Amino acid sequence: MRLFRKTKKLILIILGILVCFNIIAWIAVYNLSRPQALEVVFFDIGQGDSIFIEVPNGNQILIDGGPDSTVLEKLADEMPFYDRSIDLIILTHPEHDHFRGLFEILKRYDVDYILWTGIVRDTNEWKEWVRLIEEEGADIKIAEKGQRIILSENPFIFIDILHPFENLAGQKFKRANETSIVSHLFFDNVSFLFTGDITKKIELKLIEPGEDLNSEVLKVAHHGSKTSSGQEFLKAVGPELAVIQVGENNYGHPHPEVLARLEEFGIEVLRTDKDGNIKIVSDGDNLIIDVD
Secondary structure (H helix, E strand, O other), X not given: OHHHHHXXXXXXXXXHHHHHHHHHXXXXXXXXXXXXXXXXXXXXXXXXXXXXXXXXXXXXXXXXXXXXXXXXXXXXXXXXXXXXXXXXXXXXXXXXXXXXXXXXXXXXXXXXXXXXXXXXXXXXXXXXXXXXXXXXXXXXXXXXXXXXXXXXXOOOEEEEEEEOOXXXXXXXXXXXXXXXXXXXXEEOOEEEEXXXXXXXXXXXXXXXOOOOOOOOEEEOHHHHOOOOOXXXXXHHHOOOEXXXXXXOOOOOOOOHHHHHHHHHOOOXXXXXXXXXXXXXXXXXXXXXXXXX
16 A cells, blocks of 8 residues: 555656646747747737837847736736746836836846936836836846837847937926837838837927838827827928827817828728737738738
């Protein structure tokens, strides 16, 4: 009887080891089978912004986190269950609809780098944000025009920072929209322009000789507000596709005049409130669009 119990225990141990090996094997198969392409996902997180980027080498970037913890569910759909790290978080500006969801991300994920403007706000949420990023221990960078973030060497994928035009760290702002980080993602012949909540005032400053704004995909600024997406800016960017991250709201977003301007330029429009999550996959030449 004693021998039987020992044998049974040994069998259970061996089975446990085999199960572990099986899981490891499936993880390896999953990683090897993943497409060698750039993926950009505009999350449907209500009235707010949150964009997930994954490059072929596995580096993961999250731009903004939306207004609540919904971003956790969205990330769980895009990242394997065992992955609890994010390489880079970019906070375009510390407004509720862009950074509240990042609080939950910082509590549950290990973050290597955080890029933000470092501006000062007189809000409890801003104070909580500062506390959390200090506790996280990530390498904190302050955004400024001229910075380049290399996400992948082979293939060469990078992000250029176009705004703010100067280091804003320590400066106090009552409203943060005009301080938004504007970033330009490049992968061979395809590029994405992420605009935060900038207004026409900043858009016009971005349009200057030598500045390449041309992009296949434009993240429409400020959820389609009429204060953004001016004609001159749209002409300079010349996107094939415009993505509006918007949810139920009392502001009238997206405003009809913005939708009319986009139509006037022949730009295809996708909206998270109507199309759900918007995933764009690119090999550097082509775009494959998937909505749900």
